[in-house]
Amino acid sequence: MDFATRLLVFFGCWTILAGWDPSSWVIGLPAVLFASWVYGRLAQDSARPGIRPMLAFLPFFLRESFRGGADVARRILRPRMRIAPGFQTYRMRLSQPAARVLFLDCVSLLPGSLSADRHQDVIQVHLLDASLDVTPELADLERRVAAIFDERLEPDAHV
Structure with missing residues (x-):
């Protein structure tokens, strides 16, 4: 472009x-x-994202945007907020800079999560409820972003 x-x-x-x-x-x-x-x-x-993989990502993006917003609204609108904030660590396997940026931006789509810090391949994810393990959701998101950029991921090696 x-x-x-x-x-x-x-x-x-x-x-x-x-x-x-x-x-x-x-x-x-x-x-x-x-x-x-x-x-x-x-x-x-970096490599340019593919149009078809981006279109395939769109329903996921919309669903997770809605799910994340609904989760936060549900938590804060209750008389007794269900929050137990904390952090979880996740090791990214994406290598392309543009893919990493998209992944980090999309982490905030997941319910109650926000990418808070990054040191090389390791990110700190802030969670509204740190008792939940978001590793499977992060790995799924990372696979979807990798598909957009036609990137092969090394096997799971999460922190």
Whole structure:
């Protein structure tokens, strides 16, 4: 995708998120320019995602977005919040930079989770309920992201 196309795509995304309010472009214009530049840099450093795998990922993305939002809402709307916050560690097997970024961003889709820190291949995942083991969900997400970038993952070697 060339720079002008990336600008149009990110311009459209910003417009969807912020609307047509001219004052939003004080932040929006630098954000659109920066996102277009970063996307171009990441695209140079890694394989390009496939259209079919991205379309196959879309239902998963929508389902997990809804499930994650519903889980958080359910937890905070109860009179006695069911939370036991904490962290879990997960070792990423993805090697391509763009695949890693997508994976880290999508961790927040999973119910009650947020990628909080990364040191090389190891991420810290913040959880609203640390008693739950999210390793199987993270491994599934990682496999789905790997499929988008046609990346082969080494066997599971989780921390």
